[in-house]
Amino acid sequence: MTESDEDRADAWFHALGDRTRRDILRRVLRGEHSVSTLAASYDMSFAAVQKHVAVLERAGLLTKRRRGREQLASGQVEAVRSVASMLTELEELWRGRITRMDDLLADADNTIEDHNTRKRK
Amino acid sequence: MTESDEDRADAWFHALGDRTRRDILRRVLRGEHSVSTLAASYDMSFAAVQKHVAVLERAGLLTKRRRGREQLASGQVEAVRSVASMLTELEELWRGRITRMDDLLADADNTIEDHNTRKRK
DNA sequence: ACAACCTACAACCACATGGTTGTATGTTGT
DNA sequence: ACAACATACAACCATGTGGTTGTAGGTTGT
Secondary structure, three states: OOHHHHHHHHHHHHHHOOHHHHHHHHHHHHOOEEHHHHHHOOOOOHHHHHHHHHHHHHOOOEEEEEEOOEEEEEEOHHHHHHHHHHHHHHHHHHHHHHHHHHHHHHHHHHHHHHHHHHHHO | OOHHHHHHHHHHHHHHOOHHHHHHHHHHHHOOEEHHHHHHOOOOOHHHHHHHHHHHHHOOOEEEEEEOOEEEEEEOHHHHHHHHHHHHHHHHHHHHHHHHHHHHHHHHHHHHHHHHHHHHO
């Protein structure tokens, strides 16, 4: 269904709507980081950072793999690309607006021609 | 400041994080619509839709112009492009990861060479 | 002039969100 | 075996968010 597409978009944009999460995403896109390594970078509790990581994970922007007792997080660039392509689709809607304006002009020309032909008739 | 960049990003992604707002944005990217025209499309109060439009406007994703008693909203494609380019920057961070892996391999080679030279010495 | 219309905004409500602390569980290295 | 570490998760709290209704002001057409 197209329904779950919107669900994914909700998750994506919600996840990206927090600056701490965007920063985490930048780090894990550059390379793997354990949750506690990430947590050390921010002025908030470990639990808070862990929740942010969970939000990014649920949105599919990040995946985790175990290495011993730690959990290594890495960014999912395909998901980032999906979000970007969604925005490109939005941009194309706007592009269509121009086309439609051209169509209107074409219609206007036709109308004028109609007028002319009618007058001539 | 780079600070206000993050503020803008917060506003962008928060605005895009609601499916009603995304839908409104799609409509106004295709062409101008009055707030009440937009409101007629959704199963919620006029005030609710008006708030969504206000959120999009504050995020810079949409602008309004008056025409008599109505307010015509249209999508700001430059803002959409800005959001897209922010995602492209994220993607480039990931691309750098590959480069860094190459660097690591190069370092490993150097280490081996060091070993060899040491052994020889 | 005035009724209908379009918008703005305040007040309110239920629920989600981002943060906290505390507790439990698994993993490691000595 | 055990202390230290890494994670997960529940409970809680303040604030934010998305929705409602109600009120008020500006614009239009007759």
